[in-house]
Amino acid sequence: MRSLASIVLGFETVLLALVTPVMISVAGVRPAVAVPVCLGLAVLAIVSAGLLRFRAGYVLGSVVQVGAVGLGFVVPVMFLLGLAFAGFWVAAMVLGRRIEQAKKAHQAQTGQAQTG
Structure with a gap:
């Protein structure tokens, strides 16, 4: 996910x-x-990327997404781009969790096969 x-x-x-x-x-x-x-x-995005090993990184990353969409009030195309990146952000969270769960299941299955 990170x-x-x-x-x-x-x-x-x-x-x-x-x-x-x-x-x-x-x-x-x-x-x-x-x-x-x-x-x-932009700096907040960099800082949040560096903090992704902690929950605060994901919170700051979400704040960046809200800020990017909010820029659409000044530059209307940022509504589209901000929403696109917010969608990428949500997809990264969902797919990242699925990947982590699949890795854990695979490791558990492989560990059982080796001991059995």
Whole structure:
């Protein structure tokens, strides 16, 4: 689960960094507002990726998803991109849990076969 989540956050970091000039040039947001908001979310994504071995990393990652969708109020295309990454985030959580459960079941089955 952790590796899938870190991949999503890594790509989202790039997206959040690239939306900064879009906010400034297309949406007309002042650089003093756009830079801290977008790059702050990008830094938060990096920090949360580093904390994924703890529950706090997943909580911060979810905050990043909400922030990315919230940027859609300024740059409407971010509703679409933010929701896409939020979907990737949920998929990483669901698929990651399934993979971990399958690994545990396989290890338990393999361990029983070796002892039997």
